[in-house]
Amino acid sequence: xxxxxxxxxxxxxxxxxxxxxxxxxxxxxxxxxxxxxxxxxxxxxxxxxxxxxxxxxxxxxxxxxxxxxxxxxxxxxxxxxxxxxxxxxxxxxxxxxxxxxxxxxxxxxxxxxxxxxxxxxxxxxxxxxxxxxxxxxxxxxx
Amino acid sequence: xxxxxxxxxxxxxxxxxxxxxxxxxxxxxxxxxxxxxxxxxxxxxxxxxxxxxxxxxxxxxxxxxxxxxxxxxxxxxxxxxxxxxxxxxxxxxxxxxxxxxxxxxxxxxxxxxxxxxxxxxxxxxxxxxxxxxxxxxxxxxx
DNA sequence: CGCATGTAATTAACGCGTTAACTACAACAA
DNA sequence: TTGTTGTAGTTAACGCGTTAATTACATGCG
Numbered sequence: 001x002x003x004x005x006x007x008x009x010x011x012x013x014x015x016x017x018x019x020x021x022x023x024x025x026x027x028x029x030x031x032x033x034x035x036x037x038x039x040x041x042x043x044x045x046x047x048x049x050x051x052x053x054x055x056x057x058x059x060x061x062x063x064x065x066x067x068x069x070x071x072x073x074x075x076x077x078x079x080x081x082x083x084x085x086x087x088x089x090x091x092x093x094x095x096x097x098x099x100x101x102x103x104x105x106x107x108x109x110x111x112x113x114x115x116x117x118x119x120x121x122x123x124x125x126x127x128x129x130x131x132x133x134x135x136x137x138x139x140x141x142x
Numbered sequence: 143x144x145x146x147x148x149x150x151x152x153x154x155x156x157x158x159x160x161x162x163x164x165x166x167x168x169x170x171x172x173x174x175x176x177x178x179x180x181x182x183x184x185x186x187x188x189x190x191x192x193x194x195x196x197x198x199x200x201x202x203x204x205x206x207x208x209x210x211x212x213x214x215x216x217x218x219x220x221x222x223x224x225x226x227x228x229x230x231x232x233x234x235x236x237x238x239x240x241x242x243x244x245x246x247x248x249x250x251x252x253x254x255x256x257x258x259x260x261x262x263x264x265x266x267x268x269x270x271x272x273x274x275x276x277x278x279x280x281x282x283x284x
Numbered sequence: 285c286g287c288a289t290g291t292a293a294t295t296a297a298c299g300c301g302t303t304a305a306c307t308a309c310a311a312c313a314a
Numbered sequence: 315t316t317g318t319t320g321t322a323g324t325t326a327a328c329g330c331g332t333t334a335a336t337t338a339c340a341t342g343c344g
Contacts, residue, residue, distance in 0.1 A: 010260070010269070011167070013276040014160035015203060020283035021153050026302090035329065053293065061157060066330055068294055073329085090292040090339045118152070121282050127152070130275045133268060134155040140263050141162035168332090177299065196322065208300055210324055215299085232309045232322040288343080295336070306325070313318080 024114050028107060037062050038079075039107075041070050045080060045096040046104045052085060053092045079103065166256050170249060179204050180221075181249075183212050187222060187238040188246045194227060195234045221245065 022036065029039055040060040045051060048059065057067040071094065074080045079100035085091035096104075119127050164178065171181055182202040187193060190201065199209040213236065216222045221242035227233035238246075261269050 008273055010257075010273065011160060011163050012203060013273055013280070014156055014163065016280050017276045018153060018156035018160065020280045021156065024283065025153070030303090037330065054291095061154060063331065063333095064293065065295075065332080069329075088292085088340070092293070115152075118283070122279055126275060126278065130272070130279065131150055131152065131155055133272045133275065134159045136268065137264055137272065138155070138158050138162045141166065141260070172333090179300065194322090205301065205303095206323065207302080207325075211299075230310070230322085234323070286344090288341100290339105290341075292339080293337085296334085298332090300331080301329085303328095304326085306323100308321100308323080310321075311319085314316085 021118065024118060025111070028110050028114065032103060032107060034103065035070075037066060038070050038074055041067070041074065042079060042096065042100050042104060045094060046101060050093050050095040053094060056094055074100070163260065166260060167253070170252050170256065174245060174249060176245065177212075179208060180212050180216055183209070183216065184221060184238065184242050184246060187236060188243060192235050192237040195236060198236055216242070 025036070029036060034042070037060070041056065041062065044056055044059045051059070053064070053067060053071070056062075057064050060067070062070065071080065071082055071092075075082050077099070078097055081095045081097050083093050083095070085093050122130075167178070171178060176184070179202070183198065183204065186198055186201045193201070195206070195209060195213070198204075199206050202209070204212065213222070213224060213234075217224050219241070220239055223237045223239050225235050225237070227235050264272075
């Protein structure tokens with residue numbers, strides 16, 4: 001059955017929900033002049049150590065063309081370093097730099113506060129339930 | 143508590159879920175050379191009749207600057223018409239044109255099939271549950 | 285070796301999201 | 315009427331998503 005109104009449309013609901021959640025994080029990122037995607041890339045590099053570009057794009061949920069641009073921006077600000085892989089001239093290895101780690105450390109507490117607040121307002125049970133449903137939806141469609 | 147892995151992160155989950163759902167609709171829209179946002183604007187105009195730009199942007203969940211670009215594109219293809227409102231030289235009234243209605247009619251059946259398929263695979267109950275949770279999340283954060 | 289095929293990354297082109305600035309017009313008060 | 319304030323819409327600038335094309339290198343086959 002087609003959704004009768006746009007508010008009960010799944011794509012719309014997902015769009016609005018993400019928008020509502022991200023609105024809480026955006027000011028924090030903007031204050032440090034980092035985009036949401038740059039932040040995801042930095043987090044992956046911080047947690048996973050040196051990683052090749054393809055895996056980084058996959059983990060950070062960023063498309064390869066976007067990753068190329070993000071790498072340029074982050075490298076220009078000395079947040080990461082970019083090197084060719086030994087033994088394969090095509091591959092590129094990215095590593096977080098001290099300035100990048102410093103940014104992660106600076107923002108993590110604030111990030112935790114925001115996430116906790118969302119979880120508290122929405123409810124722990126409902127959050128787990130929502131995450132389960134989303135995971136199921138993703139697996140079913142992919 | 144911070145999400146330990148990115149797969150259980152709410153922003154990520156919402157992003158992936160929407161991506162998974164939209165992947166089903168994208169080929170249909172691409173085949174007719176219409177973007178997702180242009181499609182939303184057309185649908186609103188089709189269902190609600192002539193509407194002013196501000197209300198249209200709100201209903202279609204598109205920001206004003208984007209709407210300006212979308213209007214240009216749709217007007218250029220004769221899908222909609224654009225007129226100044228009587229009595230207020232600032233306001234703009236958008237109306238769907240025959241070619242626009244024809245596109246709506248042409249795509250609606252296919253859209254229904256895709257939506258039904260998603261609902262069947264995911265489950266009617268779970269879909270309703272998910273929509274309820276998303277609505278609650280949106281209301282709680284906004 | 286030489287050539288075809290495959291893969292990693294980049295570039296290009298276009299549209300939208302986002303924020304801020306700007307234009308045009310309306311409403312209202314002095 | 316004039317000047318101020320407010321509103322609707324547009325423009326600008328920058329970054330990302332998306333798709334397709336392109337470059338650089340690796341692999342494998344003859």
